Amino acid sequence: QEYTLRLHQFLPAQANVPVQVLDVWADTIEEESGGRIEIQRYPAMQLGGTPPELYDQAVDGVADIVWTLPGYTPGRFPQTEVFELPFMMTDAEATSRAYWQLAEEQDWFSSIFSDVHVLGLWVHGPGVIHSGEPVTTPEDLAGVKLRAPTRVTNQLFTNLGATTVGMPVPAIPESLSKGVIDATVIPWEVTPSIRLTELVTNHTEFEADPLYTATFVLAMNQAAYDNLPEDLQQVIDDNSGLEFSAMAGATMQEYDAPGREIAVEAGNNIITLTEEQIEPWRAAADQTIENWVAEMDGQGLDGTALLDRARALIEENTSE
Amino acid sequence: MTALRPLVTLIARVMALLGGLVLVALVILTCLSVIGRGLVTLGHSDVLTGAAPGLAGWLNGTGVGPIPGDFELVEAGVAFAIFAFLPICQLRSGHATVDIFTNLMPGGIARTLVVFWEIVLALTLVLIAWRLYEGFSDKLRNGQTTFLLQFPVWWAYGASLIAASAAALVGVWCAAARAAETVTGRPIMPPPGEADH
Amino acid sequence: MSNLEIGFWSFPVLLGMIFLRAPIGLAMFLCGIGGLWLATGSDSMFLAKLKSESYSTFSSYSLSIIPMFLLMGQFATLSGMSQALFRAAESFLGHRRGGVAMAAVGACAGFGAICGSSLATAATMSRVALPEMRRYGYSGGFSTATLAAGGTLGILIPPSVILVIYAILTEQNIAKLFLAAFIPGLLAALGYMITISLYVRRHPDAAGTRPPVPMAERMRALADVWPVLLVFGLVVGGIYLGWFTPTEGAAVGAAGTGLLALASGNLTWALFKQSVISTAIATAMIFFIILGAALYNSFLALSQVPQELSAWVVGQGFSPWLVLTLILAFYLVFGCLMDSLSMILLTIPIFFPVVTQLDFGLSAEGFAIWFGILVLIVVEVGLITPPVGMNLFIINAMDRDTPMLATYRAVMWFVGSDIARVVLLVLFPSITLFLL
Numbered sequence: 001q002e003y004t005l006r007l008h009q010f011l012p013a014q015a016n017v018p019v020q021v022l023d024v025w026a027d028t029i030e031e032e033s034g035g036r037i038e039i040q041r042y043p044a045m046q047l048g049g050t051p052p053e054l055y056d057q058a059v060d061g062v063a064d065i066v067w068t069l070p071g072y073t074p075g076r077f078p079q080t081e082v083f084e085l086p087f088m089m090t091d092a093e094a095t096s097r098a099y100w101q102l103a104e105e106q107d108w109f110s111s112i113f114s115d116v117h118v119l120g121l122w123v124h125g126p127g128v129i130h131s132g133e134p135v136t137t138p139e140d141l142a143g144v145k146l147r148a149p150t151r152v153t154n155q156l157f158t159n160l161g162a163t164t165v166g167m168p169v170p171a172i173p174e175s176l177s178k179g180v181i182d183a184t185v186i187p188w189e190v191t192p193s194i195r196l197t198e199l200v201t202n203h204t205e206f207e208a209d210p211l212y213t214a215t216f217v218l219a220m221n222q223a224a225y226d227n228l229p230e231d232l233q234q235v236i237d238d239n240s241g242l243e244f245s246a247m248a249g250a251t252m253q254e255y256d257a258p259g260r261e262i263a264v265e266a267g268n269n270i271i272t273l274t275e276e277q278i279e280p281w282r283a284a285a286d287q288t289i290e291n292w293v294a295e296m297d298g299q300g301l302d303g304t305a306l307l308d309r310a311r312a313l314i315e316e317n318t319s320e
Numbered sequence: 321m322t323a324l325r326p327l328v329t330l331i332a333r334v335m336a337l338l339g340g341l342v343l344v345a346l347v348i349l350t351c352l353s354v355i356g357r358g359l360v361t362l363g364h365s366d367v368l369t370g371a372a373p374g375l376a377g378w379l380n381g382t383g384v385g386p387i388p389g390d391f392e393l394v395e396a397g398v399a400f401a402i403f404a405f406l407p408i409c410q411l412r413s414g415h416a417t418v419d420i421f422t423n424l425m426p427g428g429i430a431r432t433l434v435v436f437w438e439i440v441l442a443l444t445l446v447l448i449a450w451r452l453y454e455g456f457s458d459k460l461r462n463g464q465t466t467f468l469l470q471f472p473v474w475w476a477y478g479a480s481l482i483a484a485s486a487a488a489l490v491g492v493w494c495a496a497a498r499a500a501e502t503v504t505g506r507p508i509m510p511p512p513g514e515a516d517h
Numbered sequence: 518m519s520n521l522e523i524g525f526w527s528f529p530v531l532l533g534m535i536f537l538r539a540p541i542g543l544a545m546f547l548c549g550i551g552g553l554w555l556a557t558g559s560d561s562m563f564l565a566k567l568k569s570e571s572y573s574t575f576s577s578y579s580l581s582i583i584p585m586f587l588l589m590g591q592f593a594t595l596s597g598m599s600q601a602l603f604r605a606a607e608s609f610l611g612h613r614r615g616g617v618a619m620a621a622v623g624a625c626a627g628f629g630a631i632c633g634s635s636l637a638t639a640a641t642m643s644r645v646a647l648p649e650m651r652r653y654g655y656s657g658g659f660s661t662a663t664l665a666a667g668g669t670l671g672i673l674i675p676p677s678v679i680l681v682i683y684a685i686l687t688e689q690n691i692a693k694l695f696l697a698a699f700i701p702g703l704l705a706a707l708g709y710m711i712t713i714s715l716y717v718r719r720h721p722d723a724a725g726t727r728p729p730v731p732m733a734e735r736m737r738a739l740a741d742v743w744p745v746l747l748v749f750g751l752v753v754g755g756i757y758l759g760w761f762t763p764t765e766g767a768a769v770g771a772a773g774t775g776l777l778a779l780a781s782g783n784l785t786w787a788l789f790k791q792s793v794i795s796t797a798i799a800t801a802m803i804f805f806i807i808l809g810a811a812l813y814n815s816f817l818a819l820s821q822v823p824q825e826l827s828a829w830v831v832g833q834g835f836s837p838w839l840v841l842t843l844i845l846a847f848y849l850v851f852g853c854l855m856d857s858l859s860m861i862l863l864t865i866p867i868f869f870p871v872v873t874q875l876d877f878g879l880s881a882e883g884f885a886i887w888f889g890i891l892v893l894i895v896v897e898v899g900l901i902t903p904p905v906g907m908n909l910f911i912i913n914a915m916d917r918d919t920p921m922l923a924t925y926r927a928v929m930w931f932v933g934s935d936i937a938r939v940v941l942l943v944l945f946p947s948i949t950l951f952l953l
């Protein structure tokens with residue numbers, strides 16, 4: 001091969017996203033490049049550093065491609081948080097499409113993401129609360145040490161009454177087994193790869209109206225991209241963007257079912273909230289949205305417009 | 321060389337003490353957080369809400385609880401403390417080494433090796449401080465904050481940078497002092513270990 | 518040179534630097550950045566990496582347990598608490614040759630289990646126990662070796678972080694792994710006790726002994742230490758009961774011993790400063806090694822040496838038992854140089870799918886658990902096998918009067934016990950799987 005690209009990410013190699021999204025993507029690139037590109041895969045932070053550093057590793061060329069959450073570096077991608085607000089998402093594919101489209105419309109690629117070459121933007125399936133003690137109402141969260149992935153989700157659960165701790169996915173099993181946290185939010189899809197159903201036995205789903213999601217970015221070092229000859233850049237371009245993002249989001253949600261099945265088989269307590277049961281959550285969550293809009297306005301980002309546009313795009317894609 | 325020794329010693333001791341005070345502050349903060357969380361658990365426990373609902377309600381109304389963002393404060397504080405501990409470790413030759421082969425070597429060679437590594441170590445500490453400065457500049461530019469308290473990450477980097485610079489400074493002096501010791505044959509560095517005076 | 522060759526060459530270079538008396542952390546740091554430089558063909562990658570590497574290594578919540586426990590140990594020593602504790606232990610065990618060493622191994626095992634890091638255990642326990650063991654007439658090498666070995670026991674005692682990680686990588690049940698670790702853990706502790714009694718029989722002057730103390734005096738010694746026992750009990754019990762995390766436990770312990778020291782009137786400002794400086798030197802020494810190891814491990818991952826070597830071992834068509842032996846030997850050697858966690862993360866995903874194809878006459882789950890326990894034990898043994906072992910380096914650096922060679926000599930006894938245990942567990946998988 002002529003070009004070797006290092007792909008660095010935080011999940012173990014056999015987790016769903018590496019196997020079903022990243023490996024598929026990387027294999028396609030290798031094949032379509034006629035073997036001229038090799039993509040070396042470094043799962044589980046093997047190249048060192050912590051997950052919040054992944055984005056900068058792509059900026060600085062420590063890795064050539066990284067998969068991470070914009071939310072791991074709060075304050076740098078405030079606009080992407082709009083998709084993480086409570087009760088925004090419908091399903092992962094529609095929301096992922098909306099995420100890419102909004103990024104294009106608002107030209108995030110030459111503003112917040114200007115220091116990398118963005119390959120994909122997507123969200124995961126409906127977020128689920130996994131806890132030691134059953135959680136049905138927001139009051140059940142009082143005094144619970146809960147891990148949430150990003151700034152906005154942390155605010156959401158703080159407003160709901162939990163004691164939140166922000167930490168990346170790989171820290172969850174250790175923290176649960178040491179008692180640093182007693183609950184975490186995460187979609188079903190990731191649960192098998194961190195053996196979550198053995199660490200906690202209560203799972204609260206918001207099936208009628210998903211409570212939250214988190215945003216992802218697959219980013220490439222700009223120089224590494226620019227270094228490729230045009231035909232190879234074309235191979236990369238053909239496999240990234242809107243359709244790839246939609247596929248990635250859809251795939252993540254598709255793998256929620258097998259993850260859930262493991263919890264069912266283990267005889268865990270799965271609480272699926274009804275419309276009425278979700279109502280008090282909605283009321284408690286409004287605060288988070290208002291705060292966020294005010295905060296964006298304060299930064300001159302027009303929170304209301306962002307919120308409205310994101311909602312409209314999600315709806316457009318969902319009704320199709 | 322020798323003239324600078326009191327100053328270098330002062331820098332190393334002050335940094336160690338600052339790091340120690342930060343560490344003690346983190347210890348206290350963490351304990352308060354544990355107590356706060358314990359009170360929340362108590363206030364919502366079946367025992368207390370059953371036996372003394374008034375007391376439970378009052379407890380929950382006081383707003384006591386774990387200190388928000390204790391996790392983040394520990395992370396930022398302990399990084400500063402460890403950087404601040406580097407100068408004294410340098411000055412007291414506290415780094416772990418294996419001396420089985422050097423003990424068998426002629427004294428002159430062994431002493432030259434000590435000087436050589438002291439110089440390399442000093443250069444490494446300068447490298448660490450310089451790169452940390454670059455990391456600090458990045459964080460200053462990109463406005464990254466922490467999850468919960470949302471204080472700028474560059475604050476934490478900046479504090480660590482000050483301590484790392486002190487470590488680099490002390491490291492350079494130690495290297496120079498070791499070199500001068502070999503040339504003049506007179507001891508300049510304080511003896512290794514923890515003896516204090 | 519290919520990256521693979523650079524990776525292989527880094528071992529002799531690292532060893533050479535260490536034997537030429539380079540500080541351990543520095544040697545790893547230099548091999549790490551040198552390797553990254555050669556392997557990527559430019560200085561830009563390691564320079565970029567260093568922008569955040571030192572800060573992120575030092576700002577770890579779970580590692581913050583190290584300075585906190587070190588401070589606790591310092592307070593306990595200064596206020597006379599650890600002396601009192603050892604006086605009590607000695608009054609019960611002092612007439613038995615090696616009794617205090619056995620107590621220290623027990624303490625290391627309990628401590629290692631809660632803190633989850635052998636390095637932190639070794640460092641903390643040597644702060645508390647080393648001076649006391651020396652005071653009771655134990656030889657330097659025997660004391661350092663005992664504590665280094667004791668520090669490796671924690672990995673088998675729940676809640677072991679590495680067991681959780683192994684379970685995740687191999688998709689095994691965490692609770693069953695914890696259960697399976699029980700008998701091997703017990704065997705390890707037993708093996709060390711036997712080792713100690715054999716060692717002191719062979720070297721009678723390595724451990725002090727004296728006539729039994731009357732029960733009344735023992736009770737008096739015990740009465741002196743109730744506040745310390747209270748604090749230690751609160752820390753250990755609180756962590757086990759889930760009242761607080763290990764880091765919080767360390768803070769509670771440091772605060773508790775600090776208050777006791779204040780109450781005893783021993784904690785003057787001058788002594789406080791001295792505690793802080795001792796804590797500072799030990800903390801900086803340990804974290805500099807951790808930083809070097811982090812860089813070196815990133816380079817090894819990039820060089821693909823562990824990945825290629827493990828692929829080679831499984832690709833040779835050897836008999837199952839030879840493959841298993843090679844794998845365990847591989848972990849023993851790499852255990853010298855790499856942190857256990859990095860090594861497991863790098864190699865298990867490669868080894869595991871292939872070794873599960875080998876026939877050892879076990880069920881798939883039984884094999885996965887047995888293999889996991891064996892690997893975890895061997896990785897930890899690597900930490901105490903001379904000439905390179907992180908536990909040995911750290912403990913020896915805590916005791917300036919003891920030459921490295923003395924530590925090497927004494928620790929070989931414990932390594933012998935470890936190897937005997939591994940052979941036993943390999944030959945009789947049912948020992949590990951008995952409780953399942």
Ligand code: NA
Binds near residue numbers: 853898899900903905
């Ligand atoms: Na070793």
Ligand code: NA
Binds near residue numbers: 916919
């Ligand atoms: Na020594």
